Amino acid sequence: MTDSVLIEQLAVEAIIGVFDWEREVHQRLLLDLEMAWANDRPAATDDLALALDYAAVCEAVTEWFHHHQPQLLETAAEAVAAELMQRFGIRWLAVTIRKPGVLPRAGSVGIRIERGQR
Template structure:
């Protein structure tokens, strides 16, 4: 069973913790048979590039354009951290391939649509309870490096 609670920082903690609540996840684990404490873990995939049809203009619907995806996904890394076995971890390659396939098949007009569908699919396929997803389209505005959307879905 997992429990999550927010702990208010104590006055004697280092200054780093004074302004930020600490999220502590503790669980009673049958495998380790102990009450364990850990900070909320994440798995990151940053700068994942996907070439697909994206955009609202007619000319955009005839060409592939580059999208860049950044993901932060809540994942309990204690078991793979102890076992050193890839089967216990969130498979980066499988997540990356799912992102690629999803966006290529979807061919969204809006980045917002691409982000929503992608987030739902990743949560469904991999059992990810919470994620933060950034979807950017470089070169969409000539005077900007990229434009994009960032969403958070689920419960951490």
């Protein structure tokens, strides 16, 4: 299967980081999600129930950051990937997390992981 569902630049507020000041403030993160999903069935039937619910995915990610305060982007990416795969039955996904404004000469820093089987 080569179909994907994309959610790009999902903004979440999070307490994340290793420095003392980072543990006291919310920082804006931007997430890109690419999730393998068989889009042929919802396309053929025009049935929303067969499609991956974008809003529910966004809510699950936002909720995860509301309840967790990891130090590392790597930890957040692994946990978000596991949560989405388990909750929605996603077999493969790529998660990119960017932290804007951290370094003066860079627009953002971040990581990207892929988990599961395409």
